[in-house]
Structure formats: C-alpha cells, structure tokens
Amino acid sequence: MKHQKKIALINDVTGYGRCSVAVELPIISALKIQACVLPTAILSVHTGFPTYYIDDYTDRMKPYMENWKENNLTFDGISTGFLGSVQQIELVLDFLRTFKKEGTTVIVDPVMGDYGKLYSSYTEELCRGMRHLLPYADVITPNLTEACRLLRIPYPEDGRTTLAELRDMAGALSGLGPEKLVITGIHCGEDIGNYIYERGAEPQLLKTKKIGSDRSGTGDVFAGIVSGIVVQGRPLIEAVCTAADFITKTMIYTEELDLPHNCGLAFEEFLTELK
Numbered sequence: 001m002k003h004q005k006k007i008a009l010i011n012d013v014t015g016y017g018r019c020s021v022a023v024e025l026p027i028i029s030a031l032k033i034q035a036c037v038l039p040t041a042i043l044s045v046h047t048g049f050p051t052y053y054i055d056d057y058t059d060r061m062k063p064y065m066e067n068w069k070e071n072n073l074t075f076d077g078i079s080t081g082f083l084g085s086v087q088q089i090e091l092v093l094d095f096l097r098t099f100k101k102e103g104t105t106v107i108v109d110p111v112m113g114d115y116g117k118l119y120s121s122y123t124e125e126l127c128r129g130m131r132h133l134l135p136y137a138d139v140i141t142p143n144l145t146e147a148c149r150l151l152r153i154p155y156p157e158d159g160r161t162t163l164a165e166l167r168d169m170a171g172a173l174s175g176l177g178p179e180k181l182v183i184t185g186i187h188c189g190e191d192i193g194n195y196i197y198e199r200g201a202e203p204q205l206l207k208t209k210k211i212g213s214d215r216s217g218t219g220d221v222f223a224g225i226v227s228g229i230v231v232q233g234r235p236l237i238e239a240v241c242t243a244a245d246f247i248t249k250t251m252i253y254t255e256e257l258d259l260p261h262n263c264g265l266a267f268e269e270f271l272t273e274l275k
C-alpha cells in the first residue's frame, strides 16, 4: 500500500523574516512529505530584528500534544528547532517519549545561537536543557556555536577549528546520543563547510563556496532539507549535499535581490527544484 510520510515540526511560527516553520514547512511539502506543526512560540519577526513580539506557546503545547495523542497521530519523523522557554524541554521530551516509535527518525536542530553568542530570547538554562534532547535524536544539525554549547566548551577564537578538533567534537556529540550529525557553517577561507559524522564511518568535511555575507535563516533551510531527505530514507551525505547546493543557489539569487541580511533566503524561486 502507498504511504505518504509525515513529520512533526516542533518549531516557532514567525510571520516575517523567513525562518523556522515558514521555511521548513514549504520545503518539507516540496519533498512530498506532510508537515504537521506543533508551535513553540509565535513571533512577529525573528529575534534578529531590532524589536520583535513573541507569544511563548509553552502553556498551550501540552493540551495541543494531548489532543494529538487522543487522535492517535503517528509520525515518520520528528524535527525540533527553536524553543520558547526552558519548560519546553520537558514538553518536547514528553513528546519524543510518546511519539518516537520504531522507525521514527528524530532530527534535533539545537537552535541556540551563532558566532559564539546566544540568540536574544535564549537563556543559559535553556541551553543546558537542549542537551537533554540528544539521547532521543538520530540526527542533529548544530552550527559551531551550538556544538560548543552542547559540549560545554569555549567557542574557538574567530570560529576557527582544525579537522582534529571537529573530529573530537563530533565524536563527543555522538556520545551524547545521535548516531549521525552535521556541524554546519564551518569557516574554511573562501568556502563554508559542513562536517558530516556517522558513527563507525570516516567523517567528511564537505566544502562549498561561500556566497555573499551571512544571512539569517540558512540553518532552517538546511534543517528542513536534511529532515525531509533523511525521513525519505536517503543517506545523510546526500541530504547535506542537496541542502548545501540549494542554499548556494538561493544565496546567489538573494544577493541579486539585495535583500537585507535578516530577511532570510529567497528560496521560493527554487522550491519546485527540490526532490
């Protein structure tokens, strides 16, 4: 019998700025998977804008999840991202214990910060809590800042790392739970790298040319594509190559449009090319 896959997306809904659900939902749909949203917060614009309105969804998550349980919903994938409060760690753990079944792939994007700094709505306590999700994760996609936070090690000066350090970090992260992981946004001169680690295999640093200046939302485009492709049952390396190539294309186009750095990637133009 034919089966269309479903991913539960535990992430924020942000009205403007192209991040989280606004990006991941269309990408996952384009990958022919149904995306089912459990909101963690509702924001007017993302936290990279000078001001933002945030409606923390913590109190409503429990009845929302309870209703999904009552309706016996099941998911082939669970993808977690931006969290609105430290109390949400317990709620997400509850969700994972209930909905992670044999064959469910859990992807944790431990959204916390960038360039060695936390996003403005994040607290130290919330970052410590993020680590508790790792034992349930099959795949995680931290950037270097988030990898350092999870491992409780300092962010390297200027974000520079060696291959030996990346290997140690990836091994230590995998030791906290996930069998597979990607450390994203590695500075490699003119290039940007993704360090791909799968337990028992030789790690790989996949480099692509860095386009323009840094922009918000790249991590969410990356997490959306990786979640969709991994849940389709395809290899992580293929997911990472597809995500990196897609981001390169959309970055070039976004630069041509000369969009402000906090308006995310103009991915809509290329959405139908995703497979």
Ligand SMILES: Nc1ncnc2c1ncn2[C@@H]1O[C@H](COP(=O)(O)OP(=O)(O)O)[C@@H](O)[C@H]1O
Pocket (backbone or CB within 6 Å): 113, 114, 142, 143, 144, 183, 184, 185, 186, 192, 193, 194, 208, 209, 210, 211, 212, 213, 214, 215, 216, 217, 218, 219, 220, 222, 243, 244, 247, 248, 251
């Ligand atoms: N300027 C860029 N040019 C080309 N690819 C980029 C660029 N910025 C990000 N990417 C791609 O997007 C991925 C995720 O970006 P990253 O900045 O690590 O995410 P986050 O928003 O979570 O910090 C990178 O690993 C890389 O493949």
Ligand SMILES: Cc1ncc(COP(=O)(O)O)c(C=O)c1O
Pocket (backbone or CB within 6 Å): 012, 014, 019, 020, 043, 045, 046, 047, 048, 082, 111, 119, 215, 216, 217, 218, 219, 220, 221
């Ligand atoms: C509300 C919200 N969601 C998600 C993100 C993650 O964005 P990125 O894809 O750049 O990691 C941010 C970062 O500013 C944010 O403010």
